[in-house]
Amino acid sequence: MTDRKNVRPTAELQAADLAHHLHPFTDHTELAGEGGPRIITHGEGVWLWDSEGRRLLDGMAGLWCVNIGYGRPELGEVARRQMDRLAYYNTFFKTSHEPVVELSERLAGLLPDGLDHVFFANSGSEANDTAVRLVRNYWARHGQPERHVIISRRHAYHGSTILAASLGGMASMHDIPGIPVPGIVHAEPPYSWEAGADLDDPEFGARAADAVEEAILRAGADSVAAFIGEPVMGAGGVIVPPPGYWKRVQEICDRYGILLICDEVICGFGRMGEWFGAQSYAIRPDVMTMAKGLSSGYQPISAVAINARVAEPLLDRVGRFPHGFTYSGHPVAAAVALENLDIMARENLLGHVRVTAAPALQTGLATLRDHPLVGEVRGAGLVAALELTADKASRRPFDPAGSVATRVRDLCFERGLVTRAVREGLVFAPPLVISQDEVGELVTILKSCLDDVW
Numbered sequence: 001m002t003d004r005k006n007v008r009p010t011a012e013l014q015a016a017d018l019a020h021h022l023h024p025f026t027d028h029t030e031l032a033g034e035g036g037p038r039i040i041t042h043g044e045g046v047w048l049w050d051s052e053g054r055r056l057l058d059g060m061a062g063l064w065c066v067n068i069g070y071g072r073p074e075l076g077e078v079a080r081r082q083m084d085r086l087a088y089y090n091t092f093f094k095t096s097h098e099p100v101v102e103l104s105e106r107l108a109g110l111l112p113d114g115l116d117h118v119f120f121a122n123s124g125s126e127a128n129d130t131a132v133r134l135v136r137n138y139w140a141r142h143g144q145p146e147r148h149v150i151i152s153r154r155h156a157y158h159g160s161t162i163l164a165a166s167l168g169g170m171a172s173m174h175d176i177p178g179i180p181v182p183g184i185v186h187a188e189p190p191y192s193w194e195a196g197a198d199l200d201d202p203e204f205g206a207r208a209a210d211a212v213e214e215a216i217l218r219a220g221a222d223s224v225a226a227f228i229g230e231p232v233m234g235a236g237g238v239i240v241p242p243p244g245y246w247k248r249v250q251e252i253c254d255r256y257g258i259l260l261i262c263d264e265v266i267c268g269f270g271r272m273g274e275w276f277g278a279q280s281y282a283i284r285p286d287v288m289t290m291a292k293g294l295s296s297g298y299q300p301i302s303a304v305a306i307n308a309r310v311a312e313p314l315l316d317r318v319g320r321f322p323h324g325f326t327y328s329g330h331p332v333a334a335a336v337a338l339e340n341l342d343i344m345a346r347e348n349l350l351g352h353v354r355v356t357a358a359p360a361l362q363t364g365l366a367t368l369r370d371h372p373l374v375g376e377v378r379g380a381g382l383v384a385a386l387e388l389t390a391d392k393a394s395r396r397p398f399d400p401a402g403s404v405a406t407r408v409r410d411l412c413f414e415r416g417l418v419t420r421a422v423r424e425g426l427v428f429a430p431p432l433v434i435s436q437d438e439v440g441e442l443v444t445i446l447k448s449c450l451d452d453v454w
């Protein structure tokens with residue numbers, strides 16, 4: 001067991017962090033007001049520990065990514081072996097290496113039929129950038145360069161590069177000049193709570209899918225290259241598709257000949273109880289982007305899989321696809337991803353999600369449905385959200401917006417549970433390995449925090 005203690009005292013680390021470290025998505029004045037960040041030292045299963053020895057149940061699997069849980073020594077051993085053998089080589093100049101070949105082959109075997117070709121990158125954002133370049137390349141090579149528009153959805157999250165942030169549909173992400181870039185049109189999301197509809201209303205499912213068609217027509221059908229969507233929208237607040245939604249979206253894409261990109265950065269690798277969310281919702285994507293659970297966050301790696309239609313201009317025509325990253329298909333990341341997939345298969349984590357973890361999480365959170373602060377509890381597989389409201393009947397938000405969700409989140413953090421606040425909601429995506437008892441602890445802490453904030 002490696003030493004779990006920091007070398008430097010907590011206060012010194014916090015001061016140095018405040019002085020020099022820029023945090024993603026963080027209000028630095030707030031962080032300074034709190035005396036600096038909580039320093040996390042180590043993890044085991046679904047648990048994290050901070051430098052003061054306090055234990056936290058990670059209800060978010062890091063950032064929706066530590067699917068196999070923390071503290072798996074096998075991954076470190078594999079990384080070490082691969083570093084000793086070949087720490088780095090690229091695959092740009094007609095070279096390859098065993099880990100990337102094996103990982104491509106393994107993914108092709110797991111992916112829905114037809115997605116046989118895989119490109120590697122380092123993050124979900126890069127995977128989505130790559131997907132857009134691939135679909136625009138497809139139409140250009142078919143003599144239709146004007147087909148460049150990507151349809152996405154309001155509240156979507158597809159990453160944080162300029163293009164990925166533009167694909168995303170969160171207003172706060174567009175609050176920087178130049179974003180969104182041109183060529184992206186946002187449709188209304190299938191967000192029943194916001195639309196005043198019932199979660200399981202098929203009529204709402206049809207109406208929400210028709211919003212995709214409206215966006216296509218708004219853009220001009222002849223200019224649309226692709227639609228991008230997560231099977232279940234995660235960071236946008238766990239927006240679960242209503243019945244019939246994906247079937248109809250698929251029909252709309254087919255009718256207009258539009259390519260369908262499934263962003264599986266959260267849903268992929270077991271979170272929905274299947275390898276991919278596309279399988280849970282019978283979606284037939286032309287392009288699929290993956291990251292997070294591919295390595296359970298143990299190494300930065302992402303992938304884009306494409307079908308024969310999108311691959312044809314790359315494989316059968318003369319000419320380079322001018323795109324790639326220094327670390328595309330990094331051998332250490334690929335080796336770690338392979339071991340991660342081995343663990344998922346060996347431990348039947350998909351079965352665990354389906355039979356134990358997801359039912360425990362969904363039924364556990366459902367017990368909070370009648371709490372005075374809770375308007376709705378929704379989820380799919382091992383993601384879930386509590387929508388908080390100032391008034392259940394009118395679905396009125398709190399004033400100021402999001403203030404109650406933030407207070408509950410902060411209290412949970414103090415009491416040893418990591419959750420995340422999104423608008424008026426709290427979202428959950430624990431490691432897939434979470435046990436029934438651990439879900440029980442999650443619900444108990446959450447309930448005590450809801451009670452005390454109320």
Ligand code: PLP
Pocket residue numbers: 063122123124125126128157158159160230234235263264265266291292
């Ligand atoms: N796509 C989805 C659905 C995500 O949830 C995220 C990150 O949360 C991304 C893309 C971006 O991934 P990354 O942060 O690795 O760039």
